[in-house]
Amino acid sequence: MSLTRPDLDALPAYVPGRTVPGAIKLASNEVPYGPLPGVVEAVTAAVSGVHRYPDMGVTELRGRIAERLGVEAERIATGCGSVALFEHLFRVTCMPGDEAVYAWRSFEAYPIIGATTAATSVRVPNTAEHGHDLEAMAAAITDRTRLVIVCNPNNPTGTAVRRAELDAFLDKVPGNVLVALDEAYREFVTDDDVPDGLVAYGDRPNVVVLRTLSKAWGLAGLRVGYLIGAPEVVAAVRKVITPFSTSLPAQAAALAALNAEDEMRRRVDLVVAERSRVVEAVRKVYPDVPETQANFFWLPLGDRSAEFAAACEQAGVIVRAFQGDGVRVTIGTPEENDAFLSVIL
Numbered sequence: 437m438s439l440t441r442p443d444l445d446a447l448p449a450y451v452p453g454r455t456v457p458g459a460i461k462l463a464s465n466e467v468p469y470g471p472l473p474g475v476v477e478a479v480t481a482a483v484s485g486v487h488r489y490p491d492m493g494v495t496e497l498r499g500r501i502a503e504r505l506g507v508e509a510e511r512i513a514t515g516c517g518s519v520a521l522f523e524h525l526f527r528v529t530c531m532p533g534d535e536a537v538y539a540w541r542s543f544e545a546y547p548i549i550g551a552t553t554a555a556t557s558v559r560v561p562n563t564a565e566h567g568h569d570l571e572a573m574a575a576a577i578t579d580r581t582r583l584v585i586v587c588n589p590n591n592p593t594g595t596a597v598r599r600a601e602l603d604a605f606l607d608k609v610p611g612n613v614l615v616a617l618d619e620a621y622r623e624f625v626t627d628d629d630v631p632d633g634l635v636a637y638g639d640r641p642n643v644v645v646l647r648t649l650s651k652a653w654g655l656a657g658l659r660v661g662y663l664i665g666a667p668e669v670v671a672a673v674r675k676v677i678t679p680f681s682t683s684l685p686a687q688a689a690a691l692a693a694l695n696a697e698d699e700m701r702r703r704v705d706l707v708v709a710e711r712s713r714v715v716e717a718v719r720k721v722y723p724d725v726p727e728t729q730a731n732f733f734w735l736p737l738g739d740r741s742a743e744f745a746a747a748c749e750q751a752g753v754i755v756r757a758f759q760g761d762g763v764r765v766t767i768g769t770p771e772e773n774d775a776f777l778s779v780i781l
């Protein structure tokens with residue numbers, strides 16, 4: 437007899453990008469330039485207070501995020517990475533038998549969360565161009581659907597949905613279904629036609645936007661994500677958050693990072709410039725790389741994915757293979773990207 441749920445045996449574990457000492461890591465969509473200025477000092481200063489619990493209400497940080505975005509603080513919840521906020525969203529929306537609709541392939545945490553909460557996952561295959569099929573997603577909504585996720589830009593394919601298609605989609609979603617816009621990679625978007633979910637849809641009570649400080653803001657190791665939504669939704673999410681899960685150093689670091697927005701933008705510009713250069717070079721060999729609005733790109737290699745990733749690793753570059761489907765490559769520094777290009781060109 438098992439001490440844990442028998443259905444967990446069949447559940448694939450979350451696979452993090454591998455870290456191999458000495459190798460170049462282009463596997464986890466991190467920004468390669470180190471913590472933003474002021475972050476190390478803020479964390480160091482916070483450490484002397486870690487015998488006390490942090491502010492459970494995350495008051496200062498939520499206030500700062502709210503002010504930056506021009507919304508009320510009661511519309512913000514923070515979590516241990518935005519991945520935790522997704523788990524909370526599944527829990528506050530789906531009772532047993534209720535459905536959560538999302539695209540596939542997309543962020544691999546969705547099905548893992550779906551399988552261990554009450555929700556039934558409904559995965560809608562991406563288009564041939566590797567982007568969300570919003571028409572099919574709208575058609576997949578039933579009277580049991582409680583949650584719909586749109587990952588924009590989509591991890592791992594990098595594709596993004598445009599304003600007109602998202603408008604049309606949201607108009608089709610019933611008002612009692614919560615739509616979560618996963619904007620973990622928002623800062624890397626350069627196409628003006630890809631809407632900022634908060635600006636475009638922030639006044640719709642059934643839309644929540646999730647963002648993270650893990651990527652552009654360089655705080656992956658400290659785990660800070662946030663959600664912007666209607667006050668009732670935020671209040672429900674905050675009820676189920678693991679108490680104190682935005683730690684004291686994390687709160688201090690997030691405040692410091694948000695003070696370094698100009699440097700964040702400078703780094704994002706470097707990544708975006710490299711994205712154009714690298715994707716253009718890669719397409720000479722693999723013309724099928726879909727357009728990307730994120731800090732990574734997708735190589736739809738199908739059955740050759742694992743072999744490709746192994747060849748990169750042999751050459752000291754770690755990329756992320758999704759067995760039988762494709763390989764996701766994060767944009768690194770120019771030197772790191774050159775190392776990747778030298779493997780494939």
Ligand code: PMP
Nearest residue numbers: 517518519543591620648650661
């Ligand atoms: N959403 C997407 C699409 C992601 O790719 C990630 C990180 N891989 C997250 C959410 C969660 O990021 P974090 O938990 O670090 O905030």
